[in-house]
Amino acid sequence: MSDAPPPLREGPTALDRTIEVVLTAGLLASGGMLVAGLASGRAAFLKWGILILMATPVARVVVVTLGLLRERDWLFAAVSLWILAVLASSVYFASGR
Amino acid sequence: MTAVPAGLLFLTGAGTGLIGALLGLGGGVFLVPILTLVLDVPIRAAIAASLISVIATASASATVNLNRGLVNMRLGLVLEVATSVGGLAGGIAAAHLTHRQLFLTFAATLGVMGTLMAARSGRRNVLPHSSTEDPGRLGGHLREGSTLYMYRVKRLPAGLLASLVAGAISGLLGVGGGIVKVPALNTFCGIPIRVAAATSTFMIGVTAAASAFIYFSRGDVVLPMTAAVCLGALPASLLGARLSERVHARSLKMLMAVVLFVVGARMALAGL
Numbered sequence: 559m560s561d562a563p564p565p566l567r568e569g570p571t572a573l574d575r576t577i578e579v580v581l582t583a584g585l586l587a588s589g590g591m592l593v594a595g596l597a598s599g600r601a602a603f604l605k606w607g608i609l610i611l612m613a614t615p616v617a618r619v620v621v622v623t624l625g626l627l628r629e630r631d632w633l634f635a636a637v638s639l640w641i642l643a644v645l646a647s648s649v650y651f652a653s654g655r
Numbered sequence: 656m657t658a659v660p661a662g663l664l665f666l667t668g669a670g671t672g673l674i675g676a677l678l679g680l681g682g683g684v685f686l687v688p689i690l691t692l693v694l695d696v697p698i699r700a701a702i703a704a705s706l707i708s709v710i711a712t713a714s715a716s717a718t719v720n721l722n723r724g725l726v727n728m729r730l731g732l733v734l735e736v737a738t739s740v741g742g743l744a745g746g747i748a749a750a751h752l753t754h755r756q757l758f759l760t761f762a763a764t765l766g767v768m769g770t771l772m773a774a775r776s777g778r779r780n781v782l783p784h785s786s787t788e789d790p791g792r793l794g795g796h797l798r799e800g801s802t803l804y805m806y807r808v809k810r811l812p813a814g815l816l817a818s819l820v821a822g823a824i825s826g827l828l829g830v831g832g833g834i835v836k837v838p839a840l841n842t843f844c845g846i847p848i849r850v851a852a853a854t855s856t857f858m859i860g861v862t863a864a865a866s867a868f869i870y871f872s873r874g875d876v877v878l879p880m881t882a883a884v885c886l887g888a889l890p891a892s893l894l895g896a897r898l899s900e901r902v903h904a905r906s907l908k909m910l911m912a913v914v915l916f917v918v919g920a921r922m923a924l925a926g927l
Contacts (some may be wrong), residue, residue: 604879612710614860647859
């Protein structure tokens, strides 16, 4: 965003790290639920395991949006908010059936 | 639906997750054909299971790729605008297409992409870095061995169009769309193949989620089958993503081209 020459960006940024943590947490929670569901035969665990898995990318977009707002990168934060709106409309469309 | 043993589903998920992560895809492009053609799973259930498994594979691969600094997040965000809209539209439209139309669309797409990938496998898309060169808002850097390369993003509209198509195919066929995006980003937009694969994988979770909720609400997600496939895909894709660094860019492209042709031919046969 600045007028300075672009910094030589190599390796993960702080936001990359945060996203990594969010994705890992979502996958662990989902995987745990799915294992519990298959082992116990209880559909509720399977259902929640799959819902958590589907929600993991959504949580990732929320984190990216917050990270970009913090970096005051308004243009890309707006882009990220648009993606959240598309995901929200998908959930809205799905729940309306 | 005939009951497929959970162990077989687990292995199928593991195999497709491993290869998917290795190639920088979600793996759905292999999972849907295996579930429908080999395991006799009805196509709607296979597509739904694949979409959700693709989220698992893409998210697991993304953790590895983020750690390596391979993901170009701003480029990913811009392209996600197109993939998420495509995914949503594809998910809604999926109910209105015949199986035959779906199979043939799939086959044709793979054929075109395989040709592009094979034809361009020898090209390099990166320039050695010099401090005076500006990669632009969306470009970036990539280290290969001891050399640092710089790349710019060319023809962004072509990348957006490919992402829209990839999203729509994802929503229609239960694949993540990496099979369309990776070759297109590499060939048209000049993104190095590793960055293209990592950034595409980063986007796939969102693309698949945009239509997964719709499949879920339609009741297409068969819970135990999907769970077994995802549990296989999770650890295997972490392994595949780690191994992918050892594969050379050129052999990665050739391997993808071969895979595109083989899967395309099988899907065409199924559609005819």
